[in-house]
Amino acid sequence: MTGVSRVQLVEEYGPAWSSGPYERGTDGPRVIVVGVDGSPTALRAGSYAAGLARRQGSRLVVVYVAAPSMWTGLAAAGGADVEQQTFEEIIEQLREELRPRAEELGVSMTFMVLRGEVFPELRDAATEANADMVVIGASEQAGHRLVGSVASRMVRAATWPVVVVP
Numbered sequence: 001m002t003g004v005s006r007v008q009l010v011e012e013y014g015p016a017w018s019s020g021p022y023e024r025g026t027d028g029p030r031v032i033v034v035g036v037d038g039s040p041t042a043l044r045a046g047s048y049a050a051g052l053a054r055r056q057g058s059r060l061v062v063v064y065v066a067a068p069s070m071w072t073g074l075a076a077a078g079g080a081d082v083e084q085q086t087f088e089e090i091i092e093q094l095r096e097e098l099r100p101r102a103e104e105l106g107v108s109m110t111f112m113v114l115r116g117e118v119f120p121e122l123r124d125a126a127t128e129a130n131a132d133m134v135v136i137g138a139s140e141q142a143g144h145r146l147v148g149s150v151a152s153r154m155v156r157a158a159t160w161p162v163v164v165v166p
Helices: 040-056 077-105 118-128 150-157
Strands: 007-013 031-036 059-066 109-115 133-137 162-165
Touching (some): 031 118, 040 133, 059 077, 109 118, 118 150, 133 150, 150 162
Parallel strands (some): 031 059
Antiparallel strands (some): 007 109
16 A cells, blocks of 8 residues: 555454354354445345354454545545545444444454455455455446456455355
């Protein structure tokens, strides 16, 4: 990155997580990473991951990547400000939803906000968190059938199981 930290926010919600006795491959995923962006499929992915984390006693790492559009650099300064305001609104909305859900479900949750391109940031977050599974929503954009969505790139590049939620 060019002098800007890619990690903008890390918050912990819910009960403290204890990995307890565990033999890899025998008890299900211990760390589940889910990518969210406020879209309906991402919210379904978040719900699926939270339910799985609750049932498995797993730690849930919720990752939001603030990805500036390619047009931001070409737009006037006001365009970047509007985009940043949109990111902040989505982040605050996610924080307001995650905090009570973590307590309600009794799930240890880490909320991370990263800045950069979605695929590499999500991949790196999963690697750094020692993820046993990644959950991501399917893309709703028609162009991704040709170019490839973040979900399909995660599946191809993953060293962990990837669940794509429609």
